[in-house]
Amino acid sequence: MQKEAKARIKINKLLEQSGWRFFDNEKGKANIVLENNIKITRKNLDEFGNDYEKTKNGFTDFLLLDEKSFPFVIVEAKSEDKNPLDGKEQTRKYAQSQNVRFVILSNGNLHYFWDLERGNPSVITKFPTLESLHHTDSFQPNPSTLVNEIVEDDYIARVQNPLFDRDPRWSNDKTRTDYIHESGLKFLRPYQLDAVHALQESVDDGHDRFLFEMATGTGKTLISAAVIKLFLRSGNAKRVLFLVDRLELEEQARKNFVKYLKNDYKVVIYKENKDDWRKAEIVVSTVQSLSFDNKYQRLFSPTDFDLLISDEAHRSIGWNSRAVFEYFVGYKLGLTATPKDYLKYLDPEKVSKKDPREWERRQLRDTYITFGCERGTPTFRYSLIDAVRDGYLVNPVAVDARTEITTELLSEKGYSVMVENEDGNKVEHIYYHKDFENKFLSEETNRIFCKTFIENALRDPISGEIGKTIVFCVSQNHASKITQVLNELADRLYPGKYNSDFALQVTSNVQDSQQFTINFTDTSNNLSGHSRFLEGYKTCKTRVCVTVGMMTTGYDCQDILNICLMRPIFSPTDFIQIKGRGTRKYDFTYSMKDGIDNEIIKKSKDKFKLFDFFANCEYFEEKYNYNEILKLPPRTTYSGGGDGGDNRISEYENLNTDPLISFSEYAVCPEGMKIDRMFFDKFETVIKNNQFIKENIEKENFDVIEEYIKSKVFEKPEDYFNLDKLRKSLRIDRRISLREMIEKIFGKISAFKTKEDLLEEEVERFISIHKPESREVPLIRNFIKAYITDNEVRDIIESKEFGRFSTNTQISMKDFRELKKWREMIPEYVKDYVSLNKFL
Structure with a gap:
């Protein structure tokens, strides 16, 4: 009885949260009735579990009505210890007798939505709204029309x-x-046609999830447009959600879909059309904007979209974003440029959990499972090798260039320097490959990188100037320094040609950086204006974009001739994506006027150069056939090597001091000082009145805002704002992030979530992704919460001293045994996908 009562109360709440009404109110008449026609009053609703949990016909179920009070949805309710699917067939018969198409099966913890005209029940974490179901009800999907649709080039x-x-x-x-x-x-090219046809065959085989594994540059957006048309035209979808994983890709995707499909379908970016997105057939959004603070659950109903497409699926459904993807019911297509067998030689049992290749392996594994390809075979595959063989893409000329320092960093010994400690004694410091990212910065090394690139870069085949280039740096600070060095060298080599426009920093902390990436493409070619090398030739004055990560995934600029890796890369996916920026073919053309006739000069791109200063190619592709290896000039200031000799550390490493700027001592009462309690209010006023922040809030440029606050607002005289002080002033039971504070200040969220709120969300995500049996849910819920919040529970699991559960206050030995497979899966899930910092 207690389990039945709990299930009933939870289902009541879920119905009301989705806008269904037990009673008449200002929004309309009551549209929830009980199957047994028991009169509902506020009193017996509050006591639902005790007054009539059972009738002679069994557990009392719900019937949801439409605006005309006709039956619209059957809600089959089970007690918490029952599987919601137990009543599936009985409910089908009842739904058919009531001429009802939609069914919800729930035990209060686990819920399924079932469209009887589509197929199998799908797990949902929120009940669909009446409005959303009208969207679904207004069309009649028929897979055979999709399968039989003729798709030609x-x-x-x-x-x-x-x-x-x-x-x-x-x-x-x-x-x-x-x-x-x-x-x-x-x-559509032949292989693009093959991809669409493969999807049709998969639908014919009864599948509703698909994965296209295709090399960067093979036109996944065009294929997506064809798939979208296929679903919309055949009547198997009325609205499509296209998810990208980067802000800059939203507008790029929208423009492409408009170019391909605008005559038949409307395309919008969600955040720019929050009030009228329902009028569009194609909605584009970043998965991050929907997943933050579980915004997707507030904004959408599970049935709002009939087809979901995830661009760069291995990234956009990783982490907690997968819960967004699983939230919606409908067909699902994933696109990825990263082949699963890229890591086929990796032994997961022998690799460290800190090894980025292990993280990539898990992402790829999860991607294949999510899209129904557990055996490792995608719905369609077209590799870089295929595309080069067929003449659609080009391979790089790899340039392996290493300074003496980077060579030492890459070696097993590492790079050794002698540093004077506090006692005046010299001690040895060893730096390795990964240390370049956060500990090591050399002005002279930067200059050698830049000089090597300029002297050996591929030239534009028409104008002869350095070809368009993307440089990838370690950090925004590193990008700033590289940009400065490149502009200094260019000014000396080409006086008066560039005026500091040769290289441009394109990172999130630079204003208009998003527009820079657009202006740099071959379709715009006007970044900083047009080239001064050849009159009338349309190419950018800026030749080099220096970035950290803005121009990796999905960035399309076909006339790129050089890629520079001025940083070590540890992610195989990132390496493939960055390399892919240069693989597209391109025809350079110039109309040369000669009297009244024009001579068209055309030069085709048949290669690009990949400058690799940190042996990334060797790291990922040991058998790669390097076409070009450059030996850099030796450094006269360097001596010794890895033997602990007297190296000039000031030329290799920045040794910054951190002076004490304020000091005070005082005893604070348990409630805190008034100034502590008012601290956040003052911070809120400062942020709200800042014009730069207000402008970027409208664009949802949160990364830019965070960097700005850290550099321009934090630790300034008078207030000395910082995260620790702000967190203390809020007195929340966990660590609030700066992003959450910004969202709260500008009304993006109504309140800060407590630790318990976040724990419940993590449980719901896990359930929506892994779909456990209903009887297992209470145990799983308790174990997830305990593992996240209790150091002792995590220590017991890590040490495998399971006998300690006999004295643990949160997990008993009996509970731990009953978890079975979940006792290994949940810790792995938490390690991979849950940040424990926010619960501290």
Whole structure:
């Protein structure tokens, strides 16, 4: 009886949270009735579990009504110890007798949504709203129409211009190519057609999840457009959600879909159309913006979208973002450029948990499982090797360039320097490969990197100037220094040509950096204006974009000729993505006027250079055939090596001091001082009145705002704001992040969540992803919370001293035994996906 009562109370709450009404109110008439027509009053609703948990027909269920009071949804309720699916077949018969299409099966902890016209029940974490179900009810999906739809190479071109083949320029072989280019018509390549056909075959086999594994540069967005048209045109979707994992890719995706599909379908970015997104067939959003503070649950119902496409799926459904993906019911397509067998030689049993390759392996494994490819075979695969072989992409010329310092850093011995300690004695410090990222910075090494690049870079085949280049640095500070050095060298080599525009820093802390990436593409080619090398030639004046991570995943600039890795890379996925920025083919063209005639000069890109200063290629591809290896000039200031000799550390490492700027001692009462309690209010006023922050809040540039606050607001005289003081003033039972504070100040969230709120969210995510049996949910809930919050529980698991559970106050030995497979899965899940810092 107690379990039945608890289930009933939880289901009542879930119904009300999704807008269903037990009683008439200002929003409309009551639209929840009991299957047995028991009259509902506020008193018996509050005592639901005790007054009539059972009837002669069994557990009392709900019938949800539409606006005309006709049956619309059956809610089959079970007690907490029962599996919601136990009543599936009985409910099907009842739904059919009531002419109802939708069913919700729930035991209060685990819930399924079932569209009887689509297929199997799907796990949901929130009940769908009436409005959302109207969206689903208004169309009749039929997989056979999708399977039988004819998809040919002009599938997108027919949307762009249905009559393109009636134009005389199309009929003429001599003018057809120029006509296609000028009209922007897009035709599917043979492998792109194969991808769409593979999806149709998969649907015919009864699948509703698909994974396309395709090399960077093979046109995944165009394929997505074809898939979207296929679902919308065949009546198997009315609205599509396209998820990207980077802010800059939102607008890029929207522009492409508009270019391909605008004549038939409307495309919007969610955050720019919060009030009228329902009018669009295609909605684009970053997965991060939806996952932050579980925004997706407040903004959407599980049935709002019929097809979800996850771009760069291994990234956009990793971490807690996977809960966003699993929240929605419907067809799901994942796109990834990272092949699973990239790590096929990795033995997971022998690799350290701190090894980034192990993290990548788990991401790829989770990606394949999420999209129904447990055996490791995607729905469709087209590799870089395939694309190069077929003539669609180009391979790099790898440039392995190492200074003496980077060589030492890469060695097993590491790079050794002698440093004077507090006692005046010299001690040896050893630095390794990874230390370059956060401990090591050398001005002279930076200069050698830049000089080597400029002297050996591929040139633009038309103008002869250095080809367009992306440089990847360690940090924003490193990017700033590299940009300065490149501009100094360019000014000496090409006086008056660039005026400090040769290289441009493109990082999140630079204003308009997002627009810089757009202006640098081959379609815009006007970053800092146009080149001064050749009059009338359309290419950027800026030749080099210096970034950290903004131009990696999904950035499309076909005329890139050089990629520079001025940092070590430890993620295989990042390495593949960065390398992929240069693989696209491109035709450089120039119209040279000669009297009244124009001569068209055309040069094709057949390679690009990958400058590698940290042996990244060797690290990831030991058998790679390096085409070019440069030996850098020796450093005259360097001596010794890894033997602890007297090295000039000031030239290699920044030794910054951290002076004491304030000091005070006082005893504080348990309630804290008034100034502590008012501290956040004062901070809120400062932030709200800052014009720079207000402008970036409108664009949701939270990374930019955080960097700005840390550098321009924190630790300044008068207030000396910092995170520790702000957290203390808030007196919340966990560590509040700066991002949460910003969201609260500008009304993006109504209140800070408590530790218990966050724990419940983590439990819900785990349940939505792993879908345990309903009887297991209470044990799982308790174990997840205990493992996250209790150091002793984590220590018991790590040390495998399970006998200690006999005295543990949170997990008993009996509970631990009954967890079975979950006692290993939950700790691994928490390690991989849950940040414990926010619970401290």
